[in-house]
Structure formats: C-alpha cells, structure tokens
Amino acid sequence: MGRAAFLDRNKKLSRAQLPAPVPDPDAPASLSLEMLRSDERWLLAQRIAASRHFSRSPLLCRFLLYIVAETIEGRAAQITEHAIGVRVFDRPRTYRTVEDNIVRNYARQLRKRLADFYSHEGAGEACVIDIPLGGYVPNFGSVSPEACHETAKEPATAPRPVLAVPAAVPPSTLKTRGFRWAYLLALAVYTCGLAGAVWFVSAWAHSPHPARRITDPLWESLLRSQEPTYIVPSDSGVNLMEDLRHQALPLADYISGNYLNYPLHDLNPHTADDLRTQQYTSYADMQIAFSIEHLPQFDAQRDSVRFPRALHLDDLKTSNVILLGSEDSNPWASLAETGANFRIVDQEGMDGARIVNTHPRAGEQAAYTSHWNEPSHETYALMEYLPNMAGTGHLLLLQGLDVAGTEAAAEALLHPAVIAPVLHNALRPDGTLRSFEILLRSTSIASNAAGVQVVTSRVY
Structure with a gap:
C-alpha cells in the first residue's frame, strides 16, 4: 500500500464519528426522504x-445504511468496494x-453482526x-415459516415479499426495477432457506459441533498450556522500510x-521516525x-497479543506463539x-515472493x-504447526504471498472443513497433534481471498 496512505489510515481507524458520505455526482436523483422513510427495508435497516x-x-451502521439506501434508490449496480470506501470510510x-x-474487513464484520442480530435481539423480525x-x-x-410454506406450495400465486417496493414509487422507477423484484420473488424459497441458514449458523457457533471440534486439539495445545501464548501480528512499518530499500531485513538486525x-x-x-x-x-x-x-x-x-518488536528469542523457546505474516x-x-x-522466499529486489517446496513429491x-x-x-x-525451539510448546505460522x-490461511483455520482431512x-491416538504443514491455494480478487483449497501437506 502507499506509504503516506498507510500512515494516514492508521490515524483514522479509531475515529468514532465521520462526516456524511461524499455525494456521488454521477448518481441519479434519489427518492424523496418521505418515501425512503416509508420503505420497510429502510425501517428494518434503521x-x-x-x-x-x-x-x-458507527462505521458498521453507516456501512449498512448506505448499501440499503443505494439499493432502495435503484443504484445497486453502483455499490462497489471503491464506492463504499469513498462514501462510507x-x-x-x-x-x-x-x-x-x-x-472487505468491515464487510466480514457486518455479515457476522447481522447473524448475531437475527439470533438474539432481532429474533422476532419478520424480514432478513x-x-x-x-x-x-x-x-x-421473509423469514416467516408460513411465507416459506406458501411460496413452496403455490409458487404461481405466492404473495409479494414483505419487503416490497413502496406504492408511492413512480411507475417509471417500478419499470426499471421490475426485473430485480421479479428476481427476488423467484428467490422467495431461497430467502426462506437463507433465513434458516442464518439460524443454523448462529446455533452452530454457540453449541458443540463435530466440524468445529476438529481444531480443538490444536487450540488446546496452543491456548491451554501452563505457558503464555503470544499472538504476534505483522510489523507493517518494517515491511514498508524493506519496500523502500528493496532489501529484506535480516532477523539479526531486527533483534x-x-x-x-x-x-x-x-x-x-x-x-x-514514525516507521522506525x-x-x-x-x-x-x-x-x-x-x-x-x-x-x-x-x-x-495468560494469553495476549504482542507486537513483534516486543517479542524475545526466549519466547520462541519457552512459549506458544502464533505468528501472522511471512x-x-x-x-x-x-x-x-x-x-x-x-x-516463502523473496524474489530479487523484493519484487514479489514464491513458496519453495524443498522436497517435492510426485505431482508437486x-x-x-x-x-x-x-x-x-x-x-x-x-499454515504450519511446529514445535517451539525448546520442544516444550508449539508455534503456529499463518503466512501468505500477499494479504x-x-x-x-486464517479462514481455513477458523472455518476448518477444508483442512479437516x-x-x-x-x-x-492420545488426542494430541503431530506437527504439520499445509500449502493452501486461493483466488485473490482485489486483495480479497475467494475460496480456499489444500494443495498438499506434510504430517510429521
């Protein structure tokens, strides 16, 4: 990322209040405020x-209200990551x-908060x-079981979704949105299933479940020992210094x-001086x-987050450590x-990196x-689960060729179905884990991981 932008961003993240979203000069005229206030979708979002x-x-609220308002006003096609960054953040x-x-980070939070809302405070809401x-x-x-039943039973005469276009919307607006609402109507059965999925995911997250327990031995070895565990995030300042110098920083100089x-x-x-x-x-x-x-x-x-500059060599010998980043x-x-x-090995001049397979097997x-x-x-x-330097604890490394x-790697660890085998x-047999290494592949779309697959692995 840009150096100046990086510094500015870190100063802005903690702000509790932000100015109103920047108006989009290319956007079509909005619905009247009165019409927006009468829309069931807007009332639900509020x-x-x-x-x-x-x-x-406040940022999550602003995010939610922005995308709902844009959708209601017929500008769903303009809801892009860049537009959200400009007008919300x-x-x-x-x-x-x-x-x-x-x-992308706030979108993940938003999805989780919505699921939490519908499983607790919003349990009585008829719409999702x-x-x-x-x-x-x-x-x-709609999340109404009756609505689901009626939609499945009589698809040709099923009632309109509860969240309908306001009657006051001009006919021309309705015409331009006709396909979208016909599409939503056709998805009535799907939305009912989606609501059930939201309830299922929430219940799954708060109760024992076999798929979730597959990582219990890993977390118990890292987080339930007598020694402290340190979660060590990346040092972005040093990473920027390396980019500026086109040269990797030796660990000896870092220590x-x-x-x-x-x-x-x-x-x-x-x-x-700030970077240093x-x-x-x-x-x-x-x-x-x-x-x-x-x-x-x-x-x-007992356990805590520790910045890498505050970590000591002895910590890697005697403690459990979770290292994030290459x-x-x-x-x-x-x-x-x-x-x-x-x-992970750097390319010459810090121009990218590659993962080296020291002892490739057939097909690798x-x-x-x-x-x-x-x-x-x-x-x-x-994703590498290895013994610490003294053999008394464990190290977990999550690192990628890019963000x-x-x-x-984190997604595969926290939602472990893909790495379960x-x-x-x-x-x-005693329930503990052998050391292992997992090579993962994903698709990066604008720096956002989409789908994770196991390429190969080693178990020791």
Missing part, C-alpha cells in the same frame, strides 16, 4: 443500526482497493437482510535494533487476532520455520508463485 449489536460501531477518490482492504459473500448488495427476504539506523531517503524525517518507532500493523492481522481471542480456549489473563512483515517467521519443508511443483500485481490472481499460503493469502491425519 432498527438494526439502533440495536446493541450495531449501535456501538471517507477515503479519497484516488484510493486503490488493492492497497486498502478496509471495506443478508450480504452475500463476494458482493456488497444486500438481499432482502538488535540496527534497522533503526537504516537510511530512508525517500521519506521526510518525521515520517521516517511506531507500532503499525495490518488491520487484517488484528481481525485474525480478534477472532482467536474469542475462542473458548483463549485465556485473557518474514517480510514478521521477521521472526524466518527462525520459526527453520527445517520446514515449505518456505518445486515452487508456487503468485502474480501479486494483477487485480485477480491465484495466490498461495502456508489475501494470509487471510485465506489433514488434521485427522495429524491426530495421535
């Missing part, structure tokens, strides 16, 4: 925004979504708002602090850390993965490379 699940997050029109993933994966245009539908003396001629002294001294990290990494902190095995009295952004990874079969490649500078490309990631790769293979 109730959700006022709920306890949303009211403490106050990004400049020149900002690049490949360098700033704030919209859903944000499909891979997009930002909301779906609206000794010699990198503080590196010349940064392209930056003014104040910005250079401030604790900048990836928002995506903090989202991963947040998810781990909410696991039932996590003990806030050695470019988390230099400790170079030491942690010593002896591993799969390693010797190296896996990502075309990281293309908006949509195949990317790779590693989408690291997110894909490897974990079953690594499970010992």
Whole structure:
C-alpha cells in the first residue's frame, strides 16, 4: 500500500464519528426522504443500526445504511468496494482497493453482526437482510415459516415479499426495477432457506459441533498450556522500510535494533521516525487476532497479543506463539520455520515472493508463485504447526504471498472443513497433534481471498 496512505489510515481507524458520505455526482436523483422513510427495508435497516449489536460501531451502521439506501434508490449496480470506501470510510477518490482492504474487513464484520442480530435481539423480525459473500448488495427476504410454506406450495400465486417496493414509487422507477423484484420473488424459497441458514449458523457457533471440534486439539495445545501464548501480528512499518530499500531485513538486525539506523531517503524525517518507532500493523492481522481471542480456549489473563518488536528469542523457546505474516512483515517467521519443508522466499529486489517446496513429491511443483500485481490472481499460503525451539510448546505460522493469502490461511483455520482431512491425519491416538504443514491455494480478487483449497501437506 502507499506509504503516506498507510500512515494516514492508521490515524483514522479509531475515529468514532465521520462526516456524511461524499455525494456521488454521477448518481441519479434519489427518492424523496418521505418515501425512503416509508420503505420497510429502510425501517428494518434503521432498527438494526439502533440495536446493541450495531449501535456501538458507527462505521458498521453507516456501512449498512448506505448499501440499503443505494439499493432502495435503484443504484445497486453502483455499490462497489471503491464506492463504499469513498462514501462510507471517507477515503479519497484516488484510493486503490488493492492497497486498502478496509471495506472487505468491515464487510466480514457486518455479515457476522447481522447473524448475531437475527439470533438474539432481532429474533422476532419478520424480514432478513443478508450480504452475500463476494458482493456488497444486500438481499432482502421473509423469514416467516408460513411465507416459506406458501411460496413452496403455490409458487404461481405466492404473495409479494414483505419487503416490497413502496406504492408511492413512480411507475417509471417500478419499470426499471421490475426485473430485480421479479428476481427476488423467484428467490422467495431461497430467502426462506437463507433465513434458516442464518439460524443454523448462529446455533452452530454457540453449541458443540463435530466440524468445529476438529481444531480443538490444536487450540488446546496452543491456548491451554501452563505457558503464555503470544499472538504476534505483522510489523507493517518494517515491511514498508524493506519496500523502500528493496532489501529484506535480516532477523539479526531486527533483534538488535540496527534497522533503526537504516537510511530512508525517500521519506521526510518525521515520517521516517514514525516507521522506525511506531507500532503499525495490518488491520487484517488484528481481525485474525480478534477472532482467536474469542475462542473458548483463549485465556485473557495468560494469553495476549504482542507486537513483534516486543517479542524475545526466549519466547520462541519457552512459549506458544502464533505468528501472522511471512518474514517480510514478521521477521521472526524466518527462525520459526527453520527445517520446514515449505518456505516463502523473496524474489530479487523484493519484487514479489514464491513458496519453495524443498522436497517435492510426485505431482508437486518445486515452487508456487503468485502474480501479486494483477487485480485477480491465484495466490498461495502456508499454515504450519511446529514445535517451539525448546520442544516444550508449539508455534503456529499463518503466512501468505500477499494479504489475501494470509487471510485465506486464517479462514481455513477458523472455518476448518477444508483442512479437516489433514488434521485427522495429524491426530495421535492420545488426542494430541503431530506437527504439520499445509500449502493452501486461493483466488485473490482485489486483495480479497475467494475460496480456499489444500494443495498438499506434510504430517510429521
């Protein structure tokens, strides 16, 4: 991401209040405020925004209300990641979504908060708002069992969805939206099933379930030992310094602090000092850390997030450590993965990276490379569960060739169906886990991981 933009962004993330969204000069005329207020979809969105699940997050409320209003006003096609970044998160029109993933991160939060809302405070709501994966245009539908039954029984005469177009909308507007509402009507059965899925996912997340327990041995080994566990996010400041110098930072310089003396001629002294001294990290990494902190095995009295500059060599010897990011952004990874079969290696001049397969088996490649500078490309990631340096604990490394790769590794870990066969293979008779490495593949679409697959693995 851009250097100045990176610094500005970290200063903006904590703001509780933001100015109103920037008007879009190319947008068609909006519906009247009175008509918007009479629309059931808008009233529902306002109730959700006022709920306890949303009211403490102004940005999530603003996100939800923006996409609902745009959809109601017939501008669903204009709900893009870039438009949301500009009008909801106050990004400049020149900002690049490949360098700033704030919209994708908040979209994940929004989907989770909506599911939480419908399983608790909004349990009595007759209608559901859903944000499909891979997009930002909301779906609206009924969750009434009766409506589902009637739709399935008499599709030709089924009543209109509860969330209908207001009667006051001009005929021309209705005509332009006719296809969209016909489409929604045809999806009535689907929306009922979707509502059931929302309830199922919520219940699944709060109760024992075989698919969810597959990672219990892993988390118990990392988070329920007598020693503390450190979640170590990436050091984005050092990563930017490496990009500026086109040279990787040796771990020895990182441990000794010699990198503080590196010349940064392209930056003014104040910005250079910020990169050397401030604790900048990836928002995506903090989202991963947040998810781990909410696991039932996590003990806030013992386990904690520790910035990599505050980590010590002894921590890798005596403690359990979860390292996020490759050695470019988390230099400790170079030491942690010593002896591993799969390693991330930089290209010359820091122009991308590749995953090297030290001992390829039949059908495997010797190296896996990502075309990281293309908006949509195949990317790779590693999930490695290894002993710590003293053999008294464990290290878990989640690292990718780019941001989408690291997110894909975290997604596979927190929603482990895709890696379940490897974990079953690594499970010992006594319930503990053998060390393992998993090479993952995903598709990066504008730095957002879409789908995760296991390419190959090693169990030791």
